[in-house]
Amino acid sequence: MPAAAAPLQRCNGFLPGKEAAAPAGGGEQPAPAAPEAEAMLAAPCERPETRLETRLSRRRLAVLAVFSCYSLVNAFQWIQYSILSNVFAGFYGVSFTEIDWLSMVYMVAYVPLILPATWLLDARGLRLTALLGSGLNALGAWLKCGSLAPERYPLTLTAQAVCAVAQVFILGLPSRIASVWFGPTEVSTACAVAVLGNQLGTAIGFLLPPVLVPNTPNDIDLMAHNISIMFYGTAIVSTLLFFLTGVVFEEKPKYPPSHSQAVLQTKPPEDYSYKQSIINLLKNIPFILLLISYGIMTGAFYSVSTLLNQMIVTHYEGEEVNAGRIGLTLVVAGMVGSIICGLWLDYTKTYKETTFIVYILSFIGLLVFTFTLDLGYLIVVFVTGGVLGFFMTGYLPLGFEFAVEITYPEPEGTSSGLLNASAQIFGIVFTLVQGKLTTDYSPRAGNLFLCAWIFVGSILTALIKSDLRRHSVNSGIMNLDVKPVPVDSPVEPESTTLKIQSTL
16 A cells, blocks of 8 residues: 655755755855765756655565564474473483573574575575575474484484574564565564564463473373474474465565665665675674674573573472473563564654663563572462563564664664674573573572673663664655765766665
């Protein structure tokens, strides 16, 4: 459907009706625009036929739904071993550390593969990346179906590694899908929904496996049968979603959904350099601060999710099912937090303020969870886990959207990919250290380790300079920090409305 508002038109650097007024008393007129600015801004006024139309595509909802679903299945496959760590350790005859690696392989695979994956997203586009993510997800699920024997731990680790590679083509897509397919008043909500799919998968991964696979250490055949139900069901669903991805996904809508996307689409492909984009991001100090703080928060969430079963059964023996339910509570509360934060950002555009407040509340939530875990009341753990999840997992889409704002016009997939790489690195370190502290000392020692790091992350978040570049372009504000392409790039053809590159 066409967007309600007509595309913005700029004349001499200002919106129509907002031209600079002469100083009181008939003083000096404003200085004429520089030649570069005239080249950028004259075209829309002098050549009306070159204006780009913006519309919202109905297909955007289907794209978002299919992506959220196969992201859900990938997250389910990540957590399905960890929440049953004692069951799978007994089934395969391996240690808890080896079961933890079935979760950490997701983090290990992501770090070396993220740069090739983001290059592929930028060079070959959204559709191919989506097909790779959903296809590898299905392949890994079917490989797991062949690992249903106690001596086949290496095969189930290989299958999980394939799913981990699939994750590389999934985690960086929410902000790209939101920006390419959704309008400026819904982009943050769309990103939150895309992230929510992954969170919902984790939630189902906490809930369903303990129900499907009860601990039956005296009957390995029954255990294998129960595991097979989980593995085959996952494989069938992921295969169906792979075919739906092929049907639904397109590279981009026929018309750009926002002015910021229209601006980017006027830029000739030969002007884009993936290497230069990475360099620009690494020179962007606010982004570097966000990169570290996002890695700390998300890495802490990965660590808590991986070790939740061990933390719960340490204080509440035999409560594997309730450990899964507490994990479900944590993630479902986070899903609610994600949607609320996405709606709030679309309404207020207060990216830094919201991110900082959620960070501080996550720190407080983890402290409360830590000191109430061993009180002996599971209901207290449910409540504190829910509060922790609301803020800790509600933070995830905030980080994505804040990164897109402060790095525009760099590709969304690249900034999101680097954020996720940081999260995986911190997640590996945090899981190993917290796991060691939990085993050798107590869950409290491991959680206090995370609290200290989240406190550091909150300080880094407070230092981030909020420069909302994408919002400025969508609002029709000419920001002088947004400049033409580099001098060594080809000159824009005369008919193009605008070409920009961030100065980082």
